[in-house]
Amino acid sequence: MRTSYNISQNIDWVTIGLYALMVILGWMNIYAAVYNPENVTSIFDFSLNSGKQLAWIGTSGVIIIMLFAIDYKAYDSLAYGIYWFVILVLLGTLVLASPIKGSRSWLVITESVRLQPAEFAKFATALAVSKFMSSINLRQQNWKDQAKLAGLALLPPSIIILQNETGSALVFAAFTLAFFREGMSPLILIIGAVAVFVFVLTLLIPQWYLAGIVTLLMGGYLWMNFHRVKRYLPTFVGIWVAVLAMVFSVTYFIDNVLQEHQQNRIKVLVDPEIDPLGVGWNVTQSKIAIGSGGFFGKGFLEGTQTKFDFVPEQSTDFIFCTVGEEHGWIGSLIIIALFMALLTRIIFVAERQRSVFGRTYGYCVASIIFFHFLVNVGMTIGLAPVVGIPLPFFSYGGSSLWSFTILLFILLAIDAHRKLDLGR
Amino acid sequence: MKYLEGRKYVIQAIFLAIGAVYLIKLFYIQVLDDSYKTAAESNALRRVVQYPFRGLIYDRHGKLLVENTPVYDLMVVPKEAKAIDTLKFCQLVGITLPEYREKITTAKQYSYVRPSPFLQRLTNVEFAAIQDNLVDFPGFYINARTVRGYPHKSLAHGLGYIGEISPRQLEDTAYHGYRQGDYLGISGLEREYEQYLMGKRGVKYTMVNVRGIEKGSFKNGAYDTLSEAGQNLITTIDLKLQEYAEKLMEGKTGSIVAIEPKTGEILSLVSAPYYDPSLLTGKELGNNYMQLLRDPVKPLFNRPLMATYPPGSIFKLAQALIALQEGTISADTGFPCNWSLVKCSHRHPYPANLGIAIEQSCNPYFYQVFRSVVNRGRSSNVYKDVKLGLDDWNQHIKTFGFATKLGIDLPNEKRGLMPNSQFYDKIYGSKGWKFPTIYSVSIGQGETGVTPLQMANFAAILANRGYYYTPHIVRSVGENGKPLPEYSVKRYTSVDPRHFPPVVEGMQRVVESGTARYASLNHIGVVICGKTGTVQNPHGKDHSVFIAFAPKDDPKIAIAVYVENAGSGAIAAAPMASLVVEKYLTDTIKTASRKRWEHDMMTGSFYKWGD
16 A cells, blocks of 8 residues: 555645745845845855855755655654754753854854754654644643643753743744644633733833733722622632732843843834834834835845845845835735745645644644744834744745755655544 | 634634734835835935035136145044054054044044044145055045145135035025035135035935945936036236235235226235135134134234225315315315314415315315315205205215225125215204214214225226226136126216316325325336325324325226324325335336335334324
């Protein structure tokens, strides 16, 4: 039976098409970002980021072939092995790596080839939690299993935080979406959302006012509906205490836990006008670049803001500025539509898996890509704090492209064999 | 298990919601809000004004008076100037290490990424030495610009100076097109001829990167315009004569104005005390200006145009001309030197005719001349009669250019004062004055104010026997241009030219046998006609005045000299005027006695002589 199975008929060509389109558009925008009108070099020039990216794209092709060639069952059976191996590499990097821009997260292979293991921790963790998920039932309130799952998901970001790569660590929060699909209580998502909301409010409103408003609102609600809610009074009081505790700890958290550059990124988010030449520079310039694009954009290679270094990190984290400036709102629309299409397709692919492992992994992939999209595009238009994480398939960088390719194509490899899976 | 499947819609909804929110926000900043486009342009487009070469200024013989000299500033961009060998750099530009640190700190305070001047106005030698080695010091570069330069130190008041446009001018619509930091003419010719000298500015749009480094032209220069150099000015000034006249006035206070009567061209225009025009250029302008402003002798005050003095006895010539025109005297009219009317300056023979009266500058004579014009018995009411007479007189005197702005092509010309009936009515009331109240006007004292320029113009009128061209200082805008059209209009006075010869005869007698014998040019065979004036001055010694023209029959130069507090007209103004005339006509000073005079005038010996 195995021998007669033709995987090419079962490969999801829609996803591959979307992937290819995004990678090629990304490559062209990287060229536009580093393009210098005074010294025009070919898009293939290896001294430029665009030339290097082409090499990363080529090697990604090799990786894709390898991923399809590997026995698909290996992803399931080797999941923990891969996970622990990556944990070891992460720890090793933490100990051995020399700091680059304050971060001990790079493995220097040669002068120009460096790898960031944190990128690969994403798919490894996705595999491990999916594997673990397929062996338990998340809904059955088994505290021990839930704690193990949380541990699996939290161990890599903890090491990554120690490496001083907070941005990459935040990505692991995306797993909650996948867990939610598999039965995690929606309360956790709601609490998370409320926490973010309260956090932002605390930045905008002085804490004593905010505490007063919360108390008044909750007190008022209790007063009006006392008879119906009195059963839940302890919960009610608990929520009140929790919110107040959060309100008062946010300031402490920002001032004492966060490092200065992180504090600034949050302050800039709330008020981009503070210090536009200093901490607000990135956000201000990024918005200027995107905003100057207009409806149709300035045209390929015609962008002045990204080309002349006004926007920092323009081929990596701020690649979306190039799109916004040179291709306008139409360009932004196309990119966002591509992401929406890809995410929708991944959910579709995930849902057609017969195994919990495959489906969970599919949701992990969607969640991770979504989280990157959310934060990366959000920061360029001032809706999210400046967190240095790449835009999947677009940003320049080998580690990033490889890791997203592996992440996505493991799913496609599993998917290609879904009909062989008996499911549960 | 099935019910969990519904959660895929929740997740899908979250994804799509974020996508929609981002698209809306993007639509807002990209399509609806235009401010980002403006910000992007000001970010990456630099509008560089191409300053044209300002027009040069020459004297009448083509000698350069004002030029543009290049100066070199050493600029620094602190951000790029970090990794340099500071010690070597200090040796190169010749400063000490603490000086270097101080200058870098100043530059950083201005901007970390924008260029600011590190050392200003390098000499050519310094420039050459630094330029070659500058490649080793990133962040430093040379910026060349031009400032006004003056090969000679003459004519500071006339030339004027340029300076940065003031905030008030920036708001004024008359200065449309100027921008903050632009230079423009502030006084003198620089101001009067600003529109010709400035040329036409060009604009170049270049694209710059975040560090302000140019990255080529915008749209291949489609929006650029070229600059056009300003037009040169050829002035009427004779530099040699100007320098000579300035030398004569060194250490004194007053004016010398010399005019070519046939054209109204000003040959020299001296305001003393004067200053070196190069003081008001470049970065020391502000300091030097304040110093000159605070100087008690007021060197910035342009006396020929702005100082109004009583003209003194030279005014008697005008009185005679008006009386002749009105027919109240003839050339042969005699009046007694009656000291009870007004004191005369000295004892002299009976002034039997106008010629002798002018020669002796007889005060009582001209008292009676003026009275003959003013009190003509046209009304039985003495108050009304004097009003009619004075207003007639005032009409005449204005046609000589007194109490009017002549319209010289320099700013801030003063009008001066010639009284009319309204003027005295205001002071004394309509019935409060008659001739004895105003008699001192007859001898150019009292309520009269005349600028040295008007005096020189008066001399030119006498030289021309009845007309003048408006005095002007520019004979050509551009190399082969013309003066402005208003300067080629012949302007006649209200006195018929036939009345001039007897007055001119009198002026000749003044030099030959009258009050100004020192001014004679007999030794070079030139007949000079002149008139002295000694102006009483409540604040000290008399002012010394002289107007003259020469030669008598083909006048080439008319001149007015006014020396404050020097004593009588004969001892300072007259010899000075004759020296200037001799210098102009023969290019030299001939005899030993004349050379001694020259020395005395230059050193101001007359200050020591008695009253």
